[in-house]
Amino acid sequence: MSRLRFFLSEAWEIQTRDAAGALASLTGLTAVLFLLAIVLLAGLNIRGLARNLESRKGIEVFLSDGIGPGRIDELAEIFRSFGEVEAVVFVSRDESLRQIQEDLGGVDVVSVLGENPLAHSFHVRLKPEAASRPGKLQEIAGEIGGYDGVEEVIDGGSWVGALERGMRDLYFATAGAAILAGLAVILVLWNTIKLAFLRRHETIKILRIVGASSSFLRFPYLLLGAFQSAAAALLALLLAAAIRLAIVQLMPGLRFFPPAWAAAFLIGACLLGLIASYASIEPALRNLERRSDAVTS
C-alpha cells in the first residue's frame, strides 16, 4: 500500500511539474475520446433502431381503403391456412399510427399531415423453416398480393438485406473509428510520456546509477498514462452525457451508454494509457541500461 502511495505521489509530481503539458495532453485525449464516445453513442442508437425494425421482419400486407371488417377476417383466415405461415397479426391504421409516432419519438403525425395516412395491415410471419428458404418470403408475398382487398405487399427481403448491410457497415465504421481513436490516444500519450521522461532525464540517470530498477523507474509513468487517459475518458463521457441531455428534447428516444459500456470505455482508455506509456518509455529505459561511453570489444 505504501509502495503504491509512493508511486502515486511520484506520478502526481511528474504531472504537476509540467502542468501546462499535462493540461494540453488531457485536452487532446479528451477531444479524441469524446469523438469516439459520440461515434459509439450513434452506433448504439442506430443499433437499437435496427433491432426494433428487425423485430418486425416478415410480410407487411397493406389493405385497401374502405375494406370491411368481414373481408379483413376472411383474409386473415385464408392467410393463416397457408402451411408456411406461422401467424397473422392484424394491425389497425390507428395502431400503426401509434407505433410510428412512438418510433419518431412522440411526433404528432396527424397534426403534421392533417390526417392518418396509414392503412389497415396484416403482419404475416412465416414458420422459421419456410422463412429461411431462399425466395419463399417473396413467393408467399406474391400469392398474398393477388387477393382482392390487398392493396400492397412488402416482403421484408429487400429491406432486411439492406438493414443487414447497413448494420455491417455501421459495425465496420464504429470499429474503424475506435481503432483510429485508439491510435490517436496512444500517439498523444506516447508523446506526453516521452516528453515527461526526457524532462526528467538527468534525474533518471542519477536514479539509475544509484540502483533504481527499470520497474521502479517505469511504474510512475505507467500510472501517469493510465490516469491521464482515464481522466480524459471520464471527461469525454461527461461531455457526451451533457450533449445527449441537451438534444434529448428533440429526439426523445435517444439512449446513453448503459453502465457496463461506460465502465468498458473507462477501462479501455486506461489500458490504452498503460500500453502507450509502456511503449513510450521502454526503449529509453533499455537504452539507459545498455549505455556506456566506453568502447567495448
Add this chain to the structure above:
Amino acid sequence: MISLDHVWLRYAGPAREYALEDVSLEIESGEFLFLLGPSGAGKTSILKLLTMEEMPTKGRVRILEFDSSRIQGRELPRLRRRIGVVYQDFRLLREKTVFENIAYVLRMTGVLDASTLQRIVLRILTQVSLYHKRNQFPDQISGGEQQRAAIGRALVHEPRVLLADEPTGNLDAASANDVLDLFRRVNAAGATVIVATHDESLAARFASRTVTLNEGRLSRDSRPLRPRSR
C-alpha cells in the same frame, strides 16, 4: 572480492588514448584503499568500472558476485544497490529535498514503511550533520553540505562497498577529517571503502593501502606496514 584483471578502457570519441591501460588490482573484503593520482590519471574510470557504469574495453572486472564479462543489464540495479557511491559532482536530485534524496535510495531497496524510513534517514542526517537542512533543496545549501548529503545517500542503505570520488574536495580540513572518520567507521563495520583523491596528504594521514595511478597505468601499490608479531 573486488578485482580488475588486465583492464583496458577507452572511451568512444576521436581520442584514441586509453583511459586505463592493463590495470590489475585485487582488493580484499573490508579493506580501506586510497586511489591516488593527478586529474586524468584514471581514478574516476576505475570507480565507474566498479559500478559498471562503464564496461572494460578489454579485461574483466569482478565485484561482489558480479562479473563484467557476464553481467546482464537487468542485474545492474542489484549490484548498484549494494554499493554506495559519493560522486565528485554529488549527483543529487535537484527537485528533491535533502531528506528525500537520501530516502529515495532506501525506497529503491524496498524500505517503504514511513516510520522506518524516517528513523533511518534522520539517523544518517545526524551522522552527516545535515539534520537542520533536511527540508532544503540541493540548490539551497552549500557545496560542502551537498557533499555531505551525497555521502548520506551513499551510506543510508549500509552498502558492502563504498566508493568515494574526491569526497573532501569541497570541504575544509576539519570537515574533511570528519568525513574520513565517518568512512573509517563504515569500514570498521565491515564495508570495503575505496576513496579516489588527488590529495596525497589526505591518504598520508591514514595508515591505509594506497594505489597510485598515472596516465591510466597503475604505478604503485603500497600497503601499510603492520607491526611484526612476536
